[in-house]
Amino acid sequence: xxxxxxxxxxxxxxxxxxxxxxxxxxxxxxxxxxxxxxxxxxxxxxxxxxxxxxxxxxxxxxxxxxxxxxxxxxxxxxxxxxxxxxxxxxxxxxxxxxxxxxxxxxxxxxxxxxxxxxxxxxxxxxxxxxxxxxxxxxxxxxxxxxxxxxxxxxxxxxxxxxxxxxxxxxxxxxxxxxxxxxxxxxxxxxxxxxxxxxxxxxxxxxxxxxxxxxxxxxxxxxxxxxxxxxxxxxxxxxxxxxxxxxxxxxxxxxxxxxxxxxxxxxxx
Numbered sequence: 001x002x003x004x005x006x007x008x009x010x011x012x013x014x015x016x017x018x019x020x021x022x023x024x025x026x027x028x029x030x031x032x033x034x035x036x037x038x039x040x041x042x043x044x045x046x047x048x049x050x051x052x053x054x055x056x057x058x059x060x061x062x063x064x065x066x067x068x069x070x071x072x073x074x075x076x077x078x079x080x081x082x083x084x085x086x087x088x089x090x091x092x093x094x095x096x097x098x099x100x101x102x103x104x105x106x107x108x109x110x111x112x113x114x115x116x117x118x119x120x121x122x123x124x125x126x127x128x129x130x131x132x133x134x135x136x137x138x139x140x141x142x143x144x145x146x147x148x149x150x151x152x153x154x155x156x157x158x159x160x161x162x163x164x165x166x167x168x169x170x171x172x173x174x175x176x177x178x179x180x181x182x183x184x185x186x187x188x189x190x191x192x193x194x195x196x197x198x199x200x201x202x203x204x205x206x207x208x209x210x211x212x213x214x215x216x217x218x219x220x221x222x223x224x225x226x227x228x229x230x231x232x233x234x235x236x237x238x239x240x241x242x243x244x245x246x247x248x249x250x251x252x253x254x255x256x257x258x259x260x261x262x263x264x265x266x267x268x
Contacts, residue, residue: 011105011114013090013132018119022058022088025137026117035082035113054087061093066100073104073112083112090116091123095241098125106131122204123243126211126236165202169210172235172263173228183260187253196252200239207232207239231266238262 016025027043030036038048046053052072054065069085085108087093093101105128108114116132118124168186172178190196210224211232224232238259245255 011108011132012116013121013124013129013134014115014117014137015121015134016117016119016137020137022117022119023053023056026086026088026115029135029137030084030115035084050081051084052086054085055089055092058089058092061087061090061097063097066097069104070100073109075109084115085112086115086117088117090118090128091120093124094244095125095237098128102127102131122201122208123240125240126208126233129208129212161202161206165199166206169203169206172260173224173231175227175231175266178264180261180264183257183264187257187260190256191253193246193249193252196256197243197246199256200243200246204236204239204243207236211236231263234266235263 014026014029016022023044024040027036027040036043036048036051042048043051046056052069054069055061069087072083072085085104087101102125105114105116116124116128121129121134171182190199211229242255242259246252
């Protein structure tokens with residue numbers, strides 16, 4: 001397990017393997033960090049007053065869940081016991097739900113830890129990413145030197161993102177060059193759902209990397225301009241919505257076209 005000190009931020013992104021039981025992974029981390037004292041059985045039953053688990057069925061965060069989280073978070077925790085708010089498969093949350101959770105993730109109340117558990121953290125908003133400490137859990141089938149990356153890094157991105165996708169991302173980020181006709185042409189190339197989902201996945205990887213480099217890089221030439229960064233964040237939001245709609249069996253080309261049109265219309 002590769003952990004980062006959670007003291008700098010009070011929200012965590014627990015990145016796990018798709019094959020593993022998220023509840024067990026969450027319990028293992030919390031127990032090893034001495035954040036809880038209960039046994040696994042008690043934890044899974046979910047009757048611990050200091051621990052609030054959401055999306056246990058892993059079918060998506062419901063609006064009533066978001067309201068409940070906001071209500072719980074509106075009260076300061078003066079109890080000596082740490083209050084934990086954990087969301088399983090956090091990437092299943094809709095864009096409105098993620099936006100509603102942003103303030104809580106950024107500034108949880110006193111003595112409260114917010115944990116977002118996800119095997120696909122790239123499907124979360126970049127603003128959620130930047131406000132969490134990332135804790136990486138090794139996959140069961142990985143070697144000791146391999147961990148599941150929360151955000152792609154510069155040295156490995158070229159191994160799985162095609163040059164075509166990188167060129168496409170650069171074109172889309174350039175507001176002066178990207179047009180409706182180009183959006184139509186791009187969407188027409190992705191008639192199969194699997195291909196459209198792969199395009200979205202690679203674009204989000206590339207954009208997450210560019211946004212993170214923009215924050216960390218000391219070299220001016222490697223940074224996005226303020227305008228490009230705003231477009232990149234907006235594009236990630238559009239891609240997330242497109243991804244969710246494609247999983248609902250909407251037409252791939254028309255779905256991509258709709259969200260690419262939104263980017264053409266977008267004004268920084």
